[in-house]
Amino acid sequence: MSHEFKQLALRPELLDNLNSLGYQEMTDIQAACLPLALEGKDLIAQAKTGSGKTAAFALALLQRLNVERFRIQSLVLCPTRELADQVAKEIRRLARRVHNIKVLTLCGGMPIGPQIGSLEHGAHIVVGTPGRIQDHLRKGTLELGNIHSLVLDEADRMLDMGFADAISAILAECPGERQTQLYSATYPEGIEAISRQYQRDPQRITVSRTHSESNIAQQAYAVEGGEQEKIELSHHLLAKQQPSSCVIFCATKKQTVDIAQSLNEQGWYCLALHGDMEQRERDLSLLRFANGSATVLVATDVAARGLDVDTVELVINYDLPRDAEVYVHRIGRTGRAGRSGLAVSLVNDRQRRAMGDIEAYIGQDIEWAEPPRVEGMAWVDQRPEMITIGLDAGKKNKLRPGDILGALTGEAGIEGKYVGKINVLLFQSYVAVKRAVANKALKQLQAGKIKGRKIKVRKISRPNV
Template identity: 35%
Template sequence: MENKKFSELGLNENILKAIDDMGFEEPSKIQAEVIPVLLEGYDVIGQAQTGTGKTLAFGAPILSKFERSEGKIFAIILTPTRELAVQVNDEINRIAKYTRVKLLPVYGGHPIERQINALRKGVDIIVGTPGRVLDLIGRGIIDLSSIKFLVLDEADEMLNMGFIDDIEEIINNCNSDRQTLLFSATMPEEIKKLAKRYMKSDTKHISIVKNSITVSTVKQYYYEVKQQDRFESLCRILDVDEPSLAIIFCKTKKGVDELVEAMQARGYNVEGMHGDMSQNQRLNTLRKFREGNLEFLVATDVAARGIDVENVTHVINYDLPQDTESYVHRIGRTGRANREGVAYTLVTPREYRALKQIERETKGRIKRKEIPTIDDIFLAKYRSMVGRIRETLEGEKYKRFVPLAAELDEEFNLVDVAAALMNMVYTKEISYEYTENILGGTLEYTRLFLNVGRVDKLNPKLLIQFLNDKAQVDKDDIGDIDILQKFTFMDVTEKAAKSILKHCRGKKLMGRKVNIEISKKK
């Protein structure tokens, strides 16, 4: 498959000409497998890692089959973020270079009146976010009753962002004889159910993911941390390793903002990227990172898609990713072009099982590392300084300071002078006000079971408030909280567990009597 040429896939001449202009010599695996199947008229589930050319995989066949019908929308493409909507729209515009297809991106944060005016003038293909598309359907501006193609791009991310209900409502506004294309990096159960409900029985599932599930050029390690020590642990790791170019992953946009702010306050050369940032912001940040003017990039999984920077030395999972495939996508950002890369993951004791699952599925080894002590940091900085001193002594520039050093020699011991200068450099380069040589040991947690869950509208904030009100338990005594559909598990300190069992059992939580027990070990 991978040796096929674009000209052998069944695309029309105008599309092939545009692809040639874009500089692509041969199709990627996902393109080679998906394009012919879409042209044959099948519904398709396409599963592949980011950066494999999914947009062209669905855009080229849709444009090849394009037929204008006055006043009717030919295709709609749903994406999780406005940045991705713009990106997909731009890519399809390039593929449509030699056609007369009219495209329009529609998304929030942009005046809806302009989008309405453009839609009224006639649009063939819409690329949009679920919320804005639903808004335009509700206003009677978008009519999907005659579309030929519905594309769900980055379906797993739309699910993670809570768009599942919006997507179903949009699908219910579409005609049943359309072709449906679902593209996703991962395949959680909800996505499988969505596909089963709304796609044809002969849907083709094309998966490229498993071919790249291991990353042999990346050395993988994990650090076990306490939640409250997560940031200091990161600082210690960075102070010892001194990465030249690193991507740090967080689960949420808020997490990115908070970590960037904390790192900048400590003097790190860092910026963030996530879905709420403008396209210009993201492009500027990426340009600085690519050119080496930025040492650290903190990003969410969605924002990092499409980042291809060769010299990334470290990937750090500040938050554990949702699943194995996301982990592989993340650490694949380093170790490019057969260079060695390093991937670090910070995990709490509760997350350890999830990490071992990732290790099993990738058939790789994620080795444990101890959080650096102040002594480790001191030694690393000393070695770094000595290396730079040796390098400077091999040149000539330092010699202009020799007369000044000679003056100091008359008043001080030059060994003391060298030590004082090294202390000045060390103090400047240390990012965190470390107080303890060894970061505190792991907290021992007791795992509790509660018979209240998502179905009762429970969330972590309400649960912590309940525990504080009834048992005077502070949030610092609480570890991980897992709220499932009908029940909840949470990790608490031994002291907090006793107080909760004594004061909270039988009390009303979310309108029902709560039963709390110590969970049996799995």
């Protein structure tokens, strides 16, 4: 079925411009979102970079805009300065035949003085990062009382970077009578919470499959020996699959420590997680695994309850759980957000009956596969993509994610695409950066000041066992 832009009730100048740009047919996300957005509906849409989502929300903003009313009428929030610049550029391109329109970018890592000057001259659309938007609201230099259109772009990434509180504070400053469009590549719990609180009867758009059990391949391996055979089998399985993230579930605290130590000695970057750890240690292990600076997490079921990671590629049931419902909960850690996942169970003779109970509970047979053996494998170097940097300051020091992001990306610093999750706790903060720029990031933070003062920083690069 044809989905042409000319079918939409857009202003003639917008349609003329789209035609001049060679935009004829809508992408899937545009065809799904634009008609609803043009009706003024709130949207929660699953869309990745490159899907055409920017044009989807930008055209709706521009259609509704009153250029003669020189007030800020639309706000687009983005996780990084690079994305904000890209979005603002696309909006200007789509609006080039709409006369006298002003689009302003407000991002951290840039001097705030010129931004204040630009705001004094007025604007129609503001595109910015949460931290810097909050700065302007505190200073009274930004007025959001005339907003009728709000967009949260890459909302899941903003939550990953620790901007949940900032987003809530900004949305509280906007009028209740407004259209809110929320675009996210995944649907973590935090996205659902924002939608429930700040959207009105949102239309949910998904153009690709989300998580279902059909995304998860399930296998069982027969184990004849004891613990050593299971550890070796886990090592071979990891070496064959090469996952960027894996959770190994086992029954006891001792097993988590023994397995993690053994795998670390063989070159895997592995963290243990069990109920006897202090809460601070548990939180840090979960944080480091979730931000991609550890490849393998070995955990008991009790300790893993707080685990919320969308990108687990492999789950290993080192021990089968007694309860079939727990099995379903475990394997549900993988295969999320439309991705495929693999769940493998190591089963000895005593657990055959438990395996049968699980198959009956889920209503399907689990494939019994030949255990993998990777030849010539003694030691691997499976360093994770990210490194965690710790800062000795947190919420009690008025530190915010935007302050850390600004310190990293400002003044010839690091591009935002190299910065991962930012977690600001009460007295400590943690930021994940790509391994390739970790040393530069460390030096950048050590050399500069955050909130006007020096903060002690350190690289957290060793496992916890």
